[in-house]
Structures are given as structure tokens and as C-alpha cells.
Amino acid sequence: MMSNDAAVSIGDGVYWIGGDDRTATIFEGAFPIPEGVSYNSYLISSKDTTCLLDTVDASIASKFWKNLRTTMGDRKLDYLVINHMEPDHGACITQVLEAWPDVTVVGNSKTFTMLENFYHVVPKNRMEVKEGDTLTIGDHVLKFYFAVMVHWPEVMFTYDETTRMLFCADAFGTFKAMSGALYADEMDFDRDYLEEARRYYSNIVGKYGSKVQAVLGKLKDVPIEMLCPLHGPIWRRDLGYIIGKYDLWSRYEPEDKGVMIAYTSVYGNTGVVAEKLAHLLKERGVSNVVVHSMTTEHTSYAVSDAFRFSNIVFAATTYNNNLHPTMSATLEDMENMAVQNRRYSVIGNGSWAPQADRLIEERVSKMKDMTKVGETLVIKSSLAPEQIPELEKLADDIAASMR
Incomplete structure (x- = not known):
């Protein structure tokens, strides 16, 4: 279980630093979210190197910064990986660059175009990655998988070969705040979250079924032990359940x-x-x-x-x-x-x-x-x-x- 205002260790040197927003009533200016939404961000902190994976929406920026500062202490941030440039995950990027101007920003070519378009900034240090490239963060080896149009063209997934965690951007996410739980196995997911997970998928990702199938194909033989989305609970057990839902939905087969x-x-x-x-x-x-x-x-x-x-x-x-x-x-x-x-x-x-x-x-x-x-x-x-x-x-x- 988690506190709404505290970082949580989710693996060896990996921390969740997100939070819930219960004040939001509309998502992307279109979809009602009567029970709010959660935003997830993650930090990898090894002995010598730190790496932030995505930020959060402006609505919970204060929670994010408290969690990040508490976890980082007085250490500097070495890397910022941007898996998805949508502003509900990128709203704190400019502040991160102001706090650590020498941070190396990791993304693909489309990431940096969108970063300049949204926030009019060009990072001092940038690392443009391609499909299959790797980045070593202390004991962690990160591998990048492009997830084009799931559901934006710049989306990529970051796989930690050390912990076998997949940081999967908007995939496997859901509407609805998490009410103290961080992991899917800490809640009755079918009863309390499945409908909102399906509504999230069908209305946000739904038209890109072929793109979802392509990414699932890439990951078929990757040994994943934890799914870490940008919205909703983390999956550390029964991963086949939610992956199976995505497979079904993206093939447009009735559930x-x-x-x-x-x-x-x-x-x-x-x-x-x-x-x-x-x-x-x-x-x-x-x-x-x-x-x-x-x-x-x-x-x-x-x-x-x-x-x-x-x-x-x-x-x-x-x-x-x-x-x-x-x-x-x-x-x-x-x-x-x-x-x-x-x-x-x-x-x-x-x-x-x-x-x-x-x-x-x-x-x-x-x-x-x-x-x-x-x-x-x-x-x-x-x-x-x-x-x-x-x-x-x-x-x-x-x-x-x-x-």
C-alpha cells in the first residue's frame, strides 16, 4: 500500500514518484473522469547514476517534486527519459531542466521535435535513441522499444533488463484515482477498475489496434516481470491478464x-x-x-x-x-x-x-x-x-x- 504523498520503492533502486488527482473532472478536454485519475513517474537511482522516467501533469506537480526531492536528496539528476511527450506527463519537464540544466534528455527524434513545439526548449544535452538502443544506468540496462501511435507517434517503451520492468507509457493504463493502492493485485481490479481501464483503452488507444498488435509482437519473447504504466496501477502479478485484454481489444474481438x-x-x-x-x-x-x-x-x-x-x-x-x-x-x-x-x-x-x-x-x-x-x-x-x-x-x- 502507499501514501498519496510518498515515494515508493518498487524494485531494486527503482521508485514510484507519482500521485492521484481527485480534482480533475475531464480528461483531454473530452472524457469525464468522475473518480479522478492517477499520474505515474519513476526514478532509477543507482550508486553513481540517477534516471527519471517521465514527469506528471501540472495538477500534481507539488506531489511529484516532494517525492522526487525526498528520493533524490542532494544528488544530481543524470538522465531524463521521455517515453511520452503528452503534457499530462511532460508538464514538469521544463522545471526539471531548470533544476538540472546538465541533465541528459533521452528520447527519439519525434520526442525532441515535440519538446520544442510544446515548451520551446532545446536541452543542453540530449541522447537521441533508436529502436533497440540501450543505456546503462549503474546496474540497470535500459532498452528502448518504439511504440508508434500507442497512442502518439513519438511513444516508446523503456525496458529495464536488470529488474525486468517495462515502463510502458500510456499502455495498460486506466482512468480513476488509485485510493491508496499502487499495485493491481492490491485491489479488486475487475470490480473497481476494469470498466475504466476498458473505457481508457477504447477511447484513447482504440483506433490504433494494429499498432498495439505490433508492439505486443515485439515484446512477445521479452521476459517482463512488472508493467509500469503512466496512469493506473502497476502490474507485478498476472501480467498475462491485462496483456490478454489488450490483445483482445486491439484485435477488435468481443470481450x-x-x-x-x-x-x-x-x-x-x-x-x-x-x-x-x-x-x-x-x-x-x-x-x-x-x-x-x-x-x-x-x-x-x-x-x-x-x-x-x-x-x-x-x-x-x-x-x-x-x-x-x-x-x-x-x-x-x-x-x-x-x-x-x-x-x-x-x-x-x-x-x-x-x-x-x-x-x-x-x-x-x-x-x-x-x-x-x-x-x-x-x-x-x-x-x-x-x-x-x-x-x-x-x-x-x-x-x-x-x-
Whole structure:
């Protein structure tokens, strides 16, 4: 267990010096984080050499500096390795350079371009590394693996051959503050963090599945004993569990057999149909059914469950002779994050000129390997009693597609 304001030794000469931010409510200006987020930074301190791996967001800079100064004492910093230049991990870089102007900054060619673009600084000493290069820090031998577009072009992983730790940038991270735990095995990860880890992956990294697969291929035979991400808990046990999730998600394979119903409703009538369908599916033995009202929920939750479940139902209202804007946003985000290889069904509503069903079909057609299940159900204002058999048939077809 850890204190929120203390460095933690995580291995021979390796320290975690990050912290939680519970004041943040939005991530990257886009994603709600109602339970905050954590930021991780790491320090390797050998007998003669010190090396900092990434910094943190400005919101927890005071925690970071307290942890770093406590761990460093009056020693100088020899190296700063930048695995990821995104400002939520790079916000303290300029202060590090001011504190130790002779520090050698380690990164790749894209790292240094971004460093100048973001902070308008050119380090006095820089070490530009290429794929497979190594750097010796006392007893530690660091090897660099490029992780291009996971999820930025400059991303790289740093592998410590001595401790077998992989400092893996944004990979294997999660939303949500850590509540005193530092390691995944100190928490009920499935219960408390899996949903936020999936939402983080699907909305931040999701469209780059092929790039994730490429990095997993590079690391296949590397003996990793600890995963050290920049957000969320460190993995020191059951690494195959979270690596397996990333493998599944990045191949766009459903994690679970189940149905995600995403609906928009103006006056509640489309919502009634969505809830009725969920009930009918439960009656037919479908245990995993999740309903999202896109008029009240952020699209990131639906995108996350689209990565999780085998089946998606889109139910939407026609609005101004177009698709309701919240369903339009949901489909746009799913397309942007490369949702694919799913079975889908369509329910459209339109009081006098239904268009939603046709527009949903047009949007889904832009996604890869999507298979339609059942006939489209079109209602006018509200579900008519004589249409209930059609809804029941749709539930039958969806349940059958999952057997």
C-alpha cells in the first residue's frame, strides 16, 4: 500500500514518484473522469547514476517534486527519459531542466521535435535513441522499444533488463484515482477498475489496434516481470491478464457475449422500446445486457461497451429530418475509434417522416465487418401494440445470434 504523498520503492533502486488527482473532472478536454485519475513517474537511482522516467501533469506537480526531492536528496539528476511527450506527463519537464540544466534528455527524434513545439526548449544535452538502443544506468540496462501511435507517434517503451520492468507509457493504463493502492493485485481490479481501464483503452488507444498488435509482437519473447504504466496501477502479478485484454481489444474481438443498447429519446418513447428490448433479451437468457441513454451519458461509455460486447443495438429518434445529434455523436465516436467486427441491430423512430433507421445504417456501413441481426424496427412516435411481435422477433434474432 502507499501514501498519496510518498515515494515508493518498487524494485531494486527503482521508485514510484507519482500521485492521484481527485480534482480533475475531464480528461483531454473530452472524457469525464468522475473518480479522478492517477499520474505515474519513476526514478532509477543507482550508486553513481540517477534516471527519471517521465514527469506528471501540472495538477500534481507539488506531489511529484516532494517525492522526487525526498528520493533524490542532494544528488544530481543524470538522465531524463521521455517515453511520452503528452503534457499530462511532460508538464514538469521544463522545471526539471531548470533544476538540472546538465541533465541528459533521452528520447527519439519525434520526442525532441515535440519538446520544442510544446515548451520551446532545446536541452543542453540530449541522447537521441533508436529502436533497440540501450543505456546503462549503474546496474540497470535500459532498452528502448518504439511504440508508434500507442497512442502518439513519438511513444516508446523503456525496458529495464536488470529488474525486468517495462515502463510502458500510456499502455495498460486506466482512468480513476488509485485510493491508496499502487499495485493491481492490491485491489479488486475487475470490480473497481476494469470498466475504466476498458473505457481508457477504447477511447484513447482504440483506433490504433494494429499498432498495439505490433508492439505486443515485439515484446512477445521479452521476459517482463512488472508493467509500469503512466496512469493506473502497476502490474507485478498476472501480467498475462491485462496483456490478454489488450490483445483482445486491439484485435477488435468481443470481450463478452452480450448486448449493448444505445438509444436517444426526446420524449421517452424510444427509451421505452430500448428498455422493453432489454427485458425481452433477459427473458431469452441473455445475461449481459447494458442500456445507455445517449441523451444523458457521455459517448465514451458506449464506445467502451462497444469494445466489450458482441452485439450492439442502435435505437434513435429522427430529429430535424436528421439523426438525433447525440446518436450522431455516438456513431461518430465509434467510427473514429474503429469499432468493428460486431453484430448490430437498428430501431428507428420518427413521428411523421422517419429517417433515423436509414441514417444509422449509412453510418454503420462505414465501420468494418459489421453484421446486421434481425429486421429494422421503425416506430412512429411510440411503439404500437401490433408492433410488439416485431420487437419480440428482434429479441429472438439477437439471442439466437449469440448462441
